[in-house]
Amino acid sequence: MxxxxxxxxxxxxxxxxxxxxxxxxxxxxxxxxxxxxxxxxxxxxxxxxxxxxxxxxxxxxxxxxxxxxxxxxxxxxxxxxxxxVLAPPWSTDDITPEGRRKLAASGIAPPRGGAAPGHGPVPLTLAIRCPNCGSAETSLISRFSSTACKALRRCESCREPFDHFKEL
Amino acid sequence: MTRSDARAPYGAGPLDSPLLPLADDALVLSHRLGEWAGHAPVLEEELALANIALDLLGHARALYSELGDEDELAYLREERAFRNCQLVEQANGDFARTMIRQLFFSAYQELLYTQLAALGHPLATKAVKECEYHRDHAEHWTLRLGDGTEESHARAQRATDSLWRFTGELFLPLGPGGPGGTPELDGPDLVGAVDWDALRRSWTDRVTGVLDAATLTVPTTEQHGAWAAGAGRQGLHTEPFGRMLAEMQHLHRSHPGASW
CATH class of the missing domain: 3.30.300.130 (Fe-S cluster assembly (FSCA))
Structure with missing residues (x-):
């Protein structure tokens, strides 16, 4: 009720x-x-x-x-x-599963889960998949893309560049 | 004139807060990085520098809002009332000089904000993860330039040597006893609780590690000039700062209260 x-x-x-x-x-x-x-x-x-x-x-x-x-x-x-409000700080872990699905469907690779603070962008090793062809063979072009929250990557399989919502 | 006389006269209020130097660092560096718009060597870097500038501007705005009116603090103070370190006001120079300045400052800001975050400061807690990306970006460029061509190595080394003397100021304690604050006005003394010796040690480890890996020589010269130790924190600035400030404040001062 x-x-x-x-x-x-x-x-x-x-x-x-x-x-x-x-x-x-x-x-x-x-x-x-x-x-x-x-x-x-x-x-x-x-x-x-x-x-x-x-x-x-x-x-x-x-x-x-x-x-x-x-x-x-x-x-x-x-x-x-x-x-x-700033506290507690927003994290990419706050994006809902539905939000992640929609990002991927629109060509933006969603952030990987478990973006623990203090462990930085470098130690993460999970592959970022190309949102166009699904290949895990992708490389970083620039850490900063059209907005602060995205990085620019390129797929080594289909050669398409794509945005990646980077972990925060 | 003795050093204490050299301090700009100011009364009680936001100008005495130990958070002000941190806000000024962020604003001034943000403006410097913004100067690259339309001039960066490649489009990706144009975006990267603008993004970092935007993060820093966000930090400055959040800190100024804690202290008073952000427009007044950014646009209506004279040069002597700014408490930023002299490192961030240095002219951009070539791309290598901008990147070495980024390396020195972003390593410092990340370590300082990590301590402030552990003490519970909301902006530092929010900003520290952004600072990690800035430092990561600067480290990659330092490696690429230092361990790159003969020309890029020479430029990166020149930048390292000429900016080194501005790094000692970063570790002067802010807060009680430091040049940025007075004991009676510090309020909840987060900045005063920072372990500055640990900060200096971690910064030195981090930065010398990157310079070594980039095949650059770590300077053995003093980390401050003969006359300039801590001067930015006391409101004394180097020659390029006045011109930068004039450009930054010009529009606001020419058209008070303008909006569009």
Whole structure:
């Protein structure tokens, strides 16, 4: 039995989380794991949202905040405040399985799991598979790609370059 | 004029926080790296340097927001009120010089932020993983340039030799007793709890290891100039900084409150 308050909470969370990422519109903010909390201050009143950036300097964070506000207002929320929080830091492990699947389907190799802090980009040895042909024979072109969260790689089998959502 | 007289006059407030030097380091280096836009040797590096600059700008903004109004702190302070180390304000020079500067600074920032993260500072906790990527990038380029052609080796060695004298300043304690803060104003004294000797040892191990592997000679010269030890942390800067600051602040000062 779901109470009215619980249902309201679920709706608000779903509405805020359904906003597509401005730079990777194939995934939603919920799938990316950046919406930390959605809280209604009083029934039918102001809604507070806590949002965390993927990278500290992520320029998309302001667009995300504006988009969340618009989405909630469209569902009749009278007032929305979006606050950016840094702690605990976002990790690529926060991306949902569905988010990973959608990234791969759009040609972006998803991050490998278990991105433990303090163990850096270097010691990781799991192969990164080409999202186009599935080959594990891929090599790094650049650690930084079109956005801070991606690296640029090339497939040695099909020769296609592709983005890799790098572990953080 | 004695060293303590040389310190820029300032009152209580954000300018006394030991976090300010860290914010200034990040902002100034971010601006320097941004100067590569349109000039980097290959497109991939253009993106890499812009991405690193963006991370650093994020660090600076988060730290300034803890201290006060970020625009005011970034755009409306005079040169003498900036507490960044002199290393980060040095002109980009050639690509090798930028990469050696990156190596020296990113190794320092990662080690310092690792300590601050262990003490519970939220920005440091968030930023330390980004710093790892910056350091990794600089290390790969140092190896490639140092152990590359005769020309790239010579340029990397020249950069190492000329920037070495700015590295001693990195290990001057910030916080109580250090040039960046005063005991009564430090508040929750995270920065004061940093083990600066350990930081220096780890940095030296890391950096000399990379220079060795890159077939570069580790300088045996002093890690500070005769006149400049710790001067950036006290608000004294080298000649290129004034020009950089003028360019960085010009738009904001010419059009106060402008938005687009």
């Amino acid at each position: 779901v109470t009215e308050a619980e249902q309201r909470q679920r709706d608000l969370t779903a509405w805020a989380g359904s906003v597509p990422d401005p730079e990777l519109p194939v995934v939603t903010l919920a799938e990316l794991g950046v919406v930390r909390e959605v809280r209604e201050t009083a029934p039918g009143g102001r809604v507070e949202v806590e949002l965390t950036p993927t990278y500290t300097g992520c320029p998309a964070i302001e667009t995300m905040a504006t988009d969340i506000e618009r989405a909630l207002r469209e569902h009749g929320v009278p007032e929305v405040t979006v606050r950016t």
